[in-house]
Every structure is written in structure tokens, then in C-alpha cells.
Amino acid sequence: MSKTDQYTMQDPRHQYSTGNTRKNESQPKPGLDTKLDPKADHGEETYRGAARLKRRKALITSGDSGIGRAVALAFAREGADVVINYLESEGADGEQTLSLLNQAGVNAKAIEGDIRNESFCRAMVDYASTKGAITTFTKGCAKMLIKRGIRINGVAPVPVWTPLQQSGEQPEENLEEFGKHFPFGRPGQPAELAPVYVYLASQESSYVTAEIMGVTGGEHLP
Numbered sequence: 001m002s003k004t005d006q007y008t009m010q011d012p013r014h015q016y017s018t019g020n021t022r023k024n025e026s027q028p029k030p031g032l033d034t035k036l037d038p039k040a041d042h043g044e045e046t047y048r049g050a051a052r053l054k055r056r057k058a059l060i061t062s063g064d065s066g067i068g069r070a071v072a073l074a075f076a077r078e079g080a081d082v083v084i085n086y087l088e089s090e091g092a093d094g095e096q097t098l099s100l101l102n103q104a105g106v107n108a109k110a111i112e113g114d115i116r117n118e119s120f121c122r123a124m125v126d127y128a129s130t131k132g133a134i135t136t137f138t139k140g141c142a143k144m145l146i147k148r149g150i151r152i153n154g155v156a157p158v159p160v161w162t163p164l165q166q167s168g169e170q171p172e173e174n175l176e177e178f179g180k181h182f183p184f185g186r187p188g189q190p191a192e193l194a195p196v197y198v199y200l201a202s203q204e205s206s207y208v209t210a211e212i213m214g215v216t217g218g219e220h221l222p
Contacts, residue, residue: 031167043191049077066162070190142210183218
């Protein structure tokens with residue numbers, strides 16, 4: 001672990017350095033962290049847990065890399081048992097993530113499969129929602145399930161340096177200046193998203209439900 005962690009006071013503009021994001025300009029979908037250059041920071045050396053999620057269990061789709069890996073790692077270091085899901089073609093990244101989770105001393109497992117396949121989703125947990133439906137889904141379910149003591153929230157991040165950016169999410173001409181026009185002058189790192197997910201999953205957010213929390217580097221969502 002680094003001498004600094006997510007609690008260390010510092011200038012957020014310089015807390016992370018992405019480097020030359022145009023290096024190795026693109027890679028085929030779905031995009032792998034093992035090929036991402038420069039590397040993303042998932043909190044491997046900086047996220048310090050405080051047992052806030054002991055006895056919790058989490059299922060994290062796209063948990064092999066990017067924000068998914070950062071959240072899975074943070075949850076594990078907070079004491080939660082974690083299951084991650086990813087595509088078969090993302091196995092190299094998934095194995096690395098699973099190793100990090102096991103090092104945290106929790107029960108961690110991986111399930112390979114494509115969540116675009118309804119039968120797989122039902123077998124995994126009856127999970128199904130398109131990106132366009134997530135906000136409505138979150139708010140609607142939250143209002144129904146709070147009667148059972150279940151809170152549901154969402155996170156809307158942009159822009160974050162992950163393999164998605166080099167595998168078609170961004171046009172190649174945008175990679176060189178990716179995130180630099182935002183108020184912070186840089187893109188976000190996956191590690192900077194993880195504490196928000198931990199907060200929403202912990203008892204600290206006991207009065208928060210049906211919310212979509214933006215982590216946008218100052219670029220407000222419409």
C-alpha cells in the first residue's frame with residue numbers, strides 16, 4: 001500500500017496523472033486493462049478499507065476492469081464478499097481482479113458470461129436493464145422496495161480512463177486530449193469512483209435512495 005490513500009488531503013487536480021492517453025491509440029472491443037496504456041488506477045495501492053461493508057454481499061457486472069474492478073476491490077477491502085461477472089474474452093483482466101479480491105481476505109468468485117443473454121442473466125440473478133432504462137429502473141424499484149428496507153441508487157460517471165475509451169467509446173482523435181477540457185484538466189480514474197459506491201452500499205447512506213449520484217469532474221450532466 002502507498003503512504004497516501006483516499007483520505008489523504010491533496011490537490012485533486014494533481015491527485016492522479018493519466019499520462020499520454022493517445023499512446024497505443026486503440027484496441028479491439030471489449031477492451032482489456034492488460035492492454036491499456038497508460039494504465040488506469042483502480043486503487044490497488046491507495047484504497048484503504050474500514051470494515052464498512054462486513055457481512056454484505058455484492059454482485060458486480062463488468063467487474064474485470066475499469067470502474068467495475070475499482071468498486072469490487074473497494075468492496076472487498078471494506079469486508080464484503082464479492083462476485084464479479086465479465087465476458088469470456090475478458091478473462092485475463094478478470095483473473096487479475098479476482099486475485100486482488102482474494103488478497104483482501106474475503107470470499108470472491110467470478111462468473112463468465114454475457115449479460116445481453118437473457119437466460120444467462122436469469123441464471124446469474126434475473127438481471128436485465130439497458131443503459132437508457134437505468135435511471136427509471138433505479139427510481140421505480142427504489143420506491144417499491146424501500147417498504148422492505150431495501151435502498152437502490154445509481155452512479156453516473158464521466159469521463160473516466162478505462163479500457164472502454166481505447167476500444168471504441170472515444171474516437172481516436174479525442175484520445176490525446178481525453179478529459180483535459182473538463183474543469184479538473186484531466187479524466188477521472190476508476191479509483192476515484194469506488195468510494196461513492198462504498199458510501200451508497202454502506203449504512204452511512206441510510207437516508208439515500210432513488211438517487212443517481214454524478215461523479216463528473218465538474219462537467220454537469222444534462
